[in-house]
Amino acid sequence: MSLLGNILWLILGGFVTGLGWWLAGLIAFISIIGIPWGRACFVIGNLSFMPFGKEVVNRADLSGQEDIGTGPLGMIGNIIWFVLAGVWLALAHLVSALFCFVTIIGIPFGLQHLKLAAIAVAPIGKTVVDRS
Known part of the structure; x- marks a missing residue:
């Protein structure tokens, strides 16, 4: 079922969203301080x-030990991220989720936007794993 959801997600805008995030990552890497x-x-x-x-x-929960992104420096990085970009990105995903929730078919897509909004608030020190 997740394969079908992912295919529909890619067709309905997920591919463009992913490319946008990657472009932002490339720009951040160019600035060195934004790595x-x-x-x-x-x-x-x-x-x-x-x-x-x-x-x-x-x-830290996954590996059982803290690293530079899950400790105090990661918290400072998340605060900077939240102030400069996170709050706006999370709001954009929340608005997208609300539009998806209007239709019954869009509810699963709205839930995925909520997941993206949660990680957009404080992404430093987080990783993505398979649910299984």
């Missing part, structure tokens, strides 16, 4: 291509 945010953009971009059957988890 942590660029990495986060690529994680979100990958999720944006195929969100069905995926889950966002904290890397």
Whole structure:
């Protein structure tokens, strides 16, 4: 079922969204100082291509140990991200989710936009894993 959802998601805008996140990641990498945010953009971009059957988890919970992105520096990075971009990106995904929730067919897509909104708020220190 997630394969069908991902195919429909790609056709109905997920491909463009993923490319947009990847482009933002490339721009962040060019600035050198934006590398942590660029990495986060690529994680979100990958999720944006195929969100069905995926889950966002904290890397510290997954590996059992903290790294630079899950510790205090990651928290500072998430605060900077939230102030500069995260709040606006999350709002965009929330509005998209509301439009999807208007129709019964769009409810699964709205749920995926909510997932993307959650990671857009604070992406540093998070990773995407298969739900199974």
